[in-house]
Amino acid sequence: MNDFFLIYAHRGASATHPENTMPAFAAALRQGATGIELDVQLTRDGELVVFHDWSLKRIFGKPGHIRDYTLAELRRFDAGRWFDSRFAGISIPTLNDVLDRAAAKSIMLNIELKNFFSFANGIEQKVSEAIARHNLQDQTVISTFNPLSLELLQQTGCGADTAFLYFGHLREAWRYAHEYNCAYLHPPVHEVTESFVEACREHDIKIVPYQVNTLPEITRMIELGTDGIITSQPTLAHRLLHGE
Ligand code: G3P
Numbered sequence: 001m002n003d004f005f006l007i008y009a010h011r012g013a014s015a016t017h018p019e020n021t022m023p024a025f026a027a028a029l030r031q032g033a034t035g036i037e038l039d040v041q042l043t044r045d046g047e048l049v050v051f052h053d054w055s056l057k058r059i060f061g062k063p064g065h066i067r068d069y070t071l072a073e074l075r076r077f078d079a080g081r082w083f084d085s086r087f088a089g090i091s092i093p094t095l096n097d098v099l100d101r102a103a104a105k106s107i108m109l110n111i112e113l114k115n116f117f118s119f120a121n122g123i124e125q126k127v128s129e130a131i132a133r134h135n136l137q138d139q140t141v142i143s144t145f146n147p148l149s150l151e152l153l154q155q156t157g158c159g160a161d162t163a164f165l166y167f168g169h170l171r172e173a174w175r176y177a178h179e180y181n182c183a184y185l186h187p188p189v190h191e192v193t194e195s196f197v198e199a200c201r202e203h204d205i206k207i208v209p210y211q212v213n214t215l216p217e218i219t220r221m222i223e224l225g226t227d228g229i230i231t232s233q234p235t236l237a238h239r240l241l242h243g244e
């Protein structure tokens, strides 16, 4: 097993709290996560907000997309009530809200750019500048499903590591991580086998799989020696690793 096994809480403590909100991120650390995974998009007025879906329907019950609204408009919507009325009144966080909090703690950040279908909107530069302003380069990995975005991230000279994130069924995926100068590969958990881990090691690529949510899957990743996991069950992962 690795000396330091990363436990990223997927969208914060999303099993127990409304995803991608400040209470979900705080809870993730209480549950034993060593880092948080969060999704970032641009608003109509160019602000970076933390939100997973393109559509506002599931979380806010509103029409349209994040890019159709200003930050001020989005802040008026309730990001907690959809999950449970106990969380009513929470608003969408900005990336700065999260970075301000992270700068005061030694947690790892996995910032996923939600830009698979949007091109050249400048999100790479803005995220890089925000990380540099907070001096969080050493605690941050920027991931995206969009390879063009990985190239643009290199040009920003941000200094944070990047991760090649993919949906699966990609032959020799580690080659893409190498090609795009990524320190990390973020595969779906079902792709990860002993030979997969060996090949990544040979190419000096670190592996942090996602959708690692069950006891057998978490155990398998620890035993295979991945560098960490992205999970909605940080408590379970922490217990398995530390026996508490
Ligand atoms: O980090 C990988 C994972 O978060 C990607 O899937 O849809 O939950 O953002 P999604």
Ligand code: CA
Pocket: 037, 038, 039, 112
């Ligand atoms: Ca994500």
